[in-house]
Amino acid sequence: MILAIETSDIWLSVAFWDETKRKTLLEQNLELPAQHATLLASVVKNGQEFVRQTIKKALAFEEKISAVAVAVGPGSFTGLRIGLSFVQGFCFAHEIPVVGISNHQVLATQMKPCDQKMFTIIDARREEVYLAQIDFDAEGFPEIEEHSIVLKEKLPEVIPAGSLLVKPEFHELDSEIVRNLRVKGVTLHSKGQYNARLLAELGWQKIRKFGPDDLKELEPMYIRPFAGVL
Known part of the structure; x- marks a missing residue:
């Protein structure tokens, strides 16, 4: 157990x-x-x-x-x-x-592995987030490829087009940031737990x-x- x-x-x-x-x-x-x-x-x-x-x-x-x-x-x-x-x-x-x-791994495991690049974010206060790129191994275990601290407003610039972004449900992003991410073709999953x-x-x-x-x-x-x- x-x-x-x-x-x-x-x-x-x-x-x-x-x-x-x-x-x-x-x-x-x-x-x-x-x-x-x-x-x-x-x-x-x-x-x-x-x-x-x-x-x-x-x-x-x-x-x-x-x-x-x-x-x-x-x-x-x-x-x-x-x-x-x-x-x-x-x-x-x-x-x-x-x-x-x-926690990046916990957020990532709530999504099925896919062809999109996957990123997770966690609130870091000071209008910043912890950002991690996730890759799943052959057995479906999420591994952190790289991580950093990024200003929230910079997310649309640093997240590649067509990526999948996972965030906790209780951490909010400004509506303009969300809009700019979607314009770039980023899929946002906002129900992470x-x-x-x-x-x-x-x-x-x-x-x-x-x-x-x-x-x-x-x-x-x-x-x-x-x-x-x-």
Whole structure:
């Protein structure tokens, strides 16, 4: 059974996924206010208690946790640290392998591989986005070819004509940017979701292909240096 934990944005999402039957056994989602600077202590306490309570419920399935998949971003600095800190302690204590999955990969896996070039974007604040180009391997696993930070207004310039662009549903783009993308023939998928269920299956695929990550080396996916809690 795969335990997956997603804390990179407004949702704390936890799922238990059966790798034998390839289905979700249990998933719980908790919406958190985006006030990390003032709510950090309570978010850590409530988030860890939520995970512990979910694990207790999962034990009723009499399944053993074989691996943990955790979101590594890009996303909220504080949220990512909460998830990674819990996972590192949990996996170390129980000697469970871990894999980190990027939110870009979670967004990409919601679309079927196609002939179009695929890009994903994640809000980076300051009118910028994290931009990644995604390529699927022969087994359908999404791999990040390159990533960078781009001004939102520059997206129509940097996204190649005829590409597919995937973004989270809750991150908005200005209507003029959307219009310019469509004029260029870019297909925009605006219903992307972050959730632990998708994270779990990607984690299972990654472990099968590459093995687990080094627990001590697991870090959030940052493109620019951390400059403070926003």
